[in-house]
Amino acid sequence: MxxxxxxxxxxxxxxxxxxxxxxxxxxxxFDLSPEQKDRVRTEKSASAIEAISKSFKFVDDGKLTIGLAPGNPPLSTYATDAKTVVGYDVDLAQLVADSLGRELVVVPVAWADWPLGLQSGKFDAVISNVTVTEQRKEKFDFSTYRKDxxxxxxxxxxxxxxxxxxxxxxxxxxxxxxxxxxxxxxxxxxxxxxxxxxxxxxxxxxxxxxxxxxxxxxxxxxxxxxxxxxxxxxxxxxxxxxxxxxxxGGWPITAEVAVTTRKGSGAAEGITQALNDLIANGKYKQVLDRWNLGSEAIDKAATNPPGLPNS
The missing domain is CATH 3.40.190.10 (Periplasmic binding protein-like II)
Structure with a gap:
């Protein structure tokens, strides 16, 4: 019924x-303040930086520009000042930026617009609850970070x-x-x-x-x-x-959410390495727990694993 x-x-x-x-x-x-005084931070990872292809061109020198779609707490939402984006996705983006020795720049984007924004070079990567699918893998690379x-x-x-x-x-x-x-x-x-x-x-x-x-x-x-x-x-x-x-989310197949980068850009392996370093040093779990998402932790990040099949 x-x-x-x-x-x-x-x-x-x-x-x-x-x-x-x-x-x-x-x-x-939850801390929804724009200051985010308790945000988890980490040191830069030489192995992650080395794994980024020399051919990859960041949007801005010394910065990591991340696109995400706000409005879905605890993943991302606007802070109490109604303009600063906070949440789990932002915290993870900060850790990846720290690992790569770069300043984080967050670019809010409508969910429907992230593929075009990423392909056109508006941002270096998307961290916005994007599930790995075989169809998306035709255009993008993925570095997994959370269970769907x-x-x-x-x-x-x-x-x-x-x-x-x-x-x-x-x-x-x-x-x-x-x-x-x-x-x-x-x-x-x-x-x-x-x-x-x-x-x-x-x-x-x-x-x-x-x-x-x-x-x-x-x-x-x-x-x-x-x-x-x-x-x-x-x-x-x-x-x-x-x-x-x-x-x-892909039952009966296991589905995972991933950092999304341009296909063949050379960024995915470095981001995957950064994520695995964060898993190893415990920072990854700290951020999940900060937003009450501990049950969605993965044991290891992977680059372009099997995704949900085309429907």
Missing amino acids: IRKTGFSAAFAGIFLTVLAGAGHAVDGG ELGFYVKSSGSLTSIKEPKDIAGLKIITDPGTNQEKILLAWDKQNVNNGLKPIEVQYYDDEAVKYLAIESGRADAVFSVNATQAYKAKVNGKTKLVGTVS
Whole structure:
């Protein structure tokens, strides 16, 4: 059963309560200041610098120019001054810039515009939750840095504690995002369950992000299945939900997110080396934990690994 739901007046009181609580928790849970005094830094890496091809031309001498699409915390969002971009992607970009002995320059860009901006030389690389796919590999090089992970989140005070495999969702009311990989996976799991004689799920879609979580709080839905990074942020901010299971965004294939550079530019190997140095010295994990993304850590960065197949 599929249901699309919008804002309900019955949720108004809960809505205001959650917003008030979320605003307080943002101040106490994450540093969204433009100063970023606790940002993790590292020393430059001779091996990473050496691995950058001598033919690679940076946008500006002594700088690393990174394109990213703000507006998706904790990955990237605008700080309290409404103009400085902060978040996990920015922190990682800073570490890569440090490793290469360069000053970081962040260029905000609309998601739809990053491919053209990168190909035209507007920035040296993109760090903006770009998943490795075989189609994208035809035009770009990749250096992996994080799992592409989807998460099941439920009411923090509820009795549901684990969703790991298809049978665990049987009979549940689950919210997801239309036209996405998570919807595709959820419907595939449901079909498998029904074929095995298990109860079907009820899929819910919400136009309003805040109301989505009110549905969980009120018991109108049992779980949200969506991008883990953004849900992890919300869970830490408001304390109303908890993680009970993760699934690769490319299920049944493992998917990873990567720093994206121009195809054949000669930058990818150096960036991959920088990332592996950061994994080895612990700085990589510190930044993940700073933004409540520890579950998305990878053991080793790779250059142009197998990506999600062409659909």
